[in-house]
Amino acid sequence: MPATIIVGTQWGDEGKGRVVDFFAAQADVVARFNGGDNAGHTVVAEGHTLALHLIPSGILYPQALCLIGGGTVVNPLRLLEELAMLDAAGIPAGSDRLKIAAAAHIILPTHRALDGASEAQRGSQAIGTTKRGIGPTYADKARRIGLRAAQMRDPEQFAGAVRDLVATHNLWLKELYDLPPQDAGAIVDQLRAAAEKLAPYLVDGTAVIGQALANGAHLLCEGAQGALLDLDHGTYPFVTSSPPIAGGALTGLGFGPKEVTRVVGVTKAYTTRVGAGAFPTELLEATGERLRDVGHEYGVTTGRPRRCGWLDAVILRYTAQINGLTEVALTKLDVLSGLPELKIAVAYDLHGERREHFPVEWGNDTLAACKPVYETLPGWDADLTGIRARDALPAAARAYVDRIETLMGVPVTFIGVGPEREAMIIGR
Ligand code: GDP
Ligand code: IMO
Ligand code: MG
DSSP states (O other), X not given: OOEEEEEESSSSOSSHHHHHHHHHTTOSEEEEOSBOTTOOEEEEETTEEEEESSSOTTTTOTTOEEEEOTTBEEOHHHHHHHHHHHHHTTOOOOTTTEEEETTOEEOOHHHHHXXXXXXXXXXXXXXXXXXXXXXXXXXXXXXXXXXXXXXXXXXXXXXXXXHHHHHHHHXXXXXXXXXXXXXXXXXXXXXXXXXXXXXXXXXXXXXXXXXXXXTTOOEEEEOOSOGGGOTTTSSTTSSOSSOOSHHHHHHHHXXXXXXXXXXXXXXXXXXXXXXXXXXXXXXXXXXXXXXXXXXXXXXXXXXXXXXXXXXXXXXXXXXHHHHTOSEEEEEOGGGGTTOSEEEEEEEEEETTEEEOSOOGGGOHHHHHTEEEEEEEEEOOOSOOTTOOSGGGSOHHHHHHHHHHHHXXXXXXXXXXXXXXXXXXXXXX
């Protein structure tokens, strides 16, 4: 059985963690392919509510080998905290269960300082990053001066490389941002100690993936963030610095498209966004607040309130295209219960012209000028959390799901009706 890719189709936080947890029951390898600890993936199962940032959401299943892939960026200090969290919860995550690809890039405390400094300098134009050092680390990768996880194999040599890069970063902090240097000695000591602990987890990531696929194993690729945060195809510059789309799984893990049989787009039944940038269907009034309250829309990583709005089918058609979705996992349908009516954006009005295609390539100002053209559907009152069959949904909820399928041109094969592992309608 070959590869399944799970991706977010909006601006992140669609419920990828819980969908990956569902698929992981049948997986041999679960691999993160992009991003770092900017992600916050929630899994509610077996009496745990886990907030995972870098460790794949398959970690609850003992048969699944979890890989932090070569396309990711790893903060060793934060990863050790996450391992300690799992240990405290009694969830095994030793080096027999979890692997780190040697090609992954390393986030240093100075990358985080540079992230914060750059955001402060942008002022009103700030991206609203998670300040986890993601952008500066991918920038160093592209500059070809970054550190790779492979270097942790030799902690002493790694410590030397950390010292050199911290010196460069301290120069930038001073010259570009007029900020004091970070304590290089303390950073080097922390990273040397972390390397000693993490060295046993290192593997050749593409060798693990290649062997798994050659053996007919089922590879599950876990996307972080969402398609609209993609560096190339998202709402630039209000994006992250990695590819969260399906193509990112191929480049981040190192395998070819012929292995991919399913691309599952995780889609929230409404829209949310954390961070800055245009958001055509955003609701700044009571309905938006209601979605935030009922849906508990607060960031898993930063605790920030998420901006909330109606579902946007212009976005979803676009992200279905750029990911090549074969199916949709629709989450949080239960959150919409009790709303008298629901709106879905089916097109935009841009200066009096109707636009069907998400006009993202023209930039943020163009998107900000887009007014959603809404279709209104009836709401429903019933609590959906106990429903396990699509036929048993209230007629209005069924019609809402059917409409999403038609607008996206992709079948909805899973429907989330609550955060718990069991709270899901499976199949069509
Ligand atoms: P991710 O980043 O895509 O993994 O999503 P997050 O974990 O950041 O945010 C999704 C939130 O919605 C989490 O708190 C989940 O527990 C919760 N969630 C996921 N699916 C459902 C659902 O179907 N219904 C409800 N009510 N909550 C859900
Ligand atoms: P998961 O995997 C939602 C957003 C930030 C900011 C932009 C850039 O949980 O869906 P970065 O720190 O990556 O440089 O920030 O991207 N962002 C996310 N938003 N969910 C995420 O991850 C996100 N990861 C980054 O809010 O707007
Ligand atoms: Mg999240």
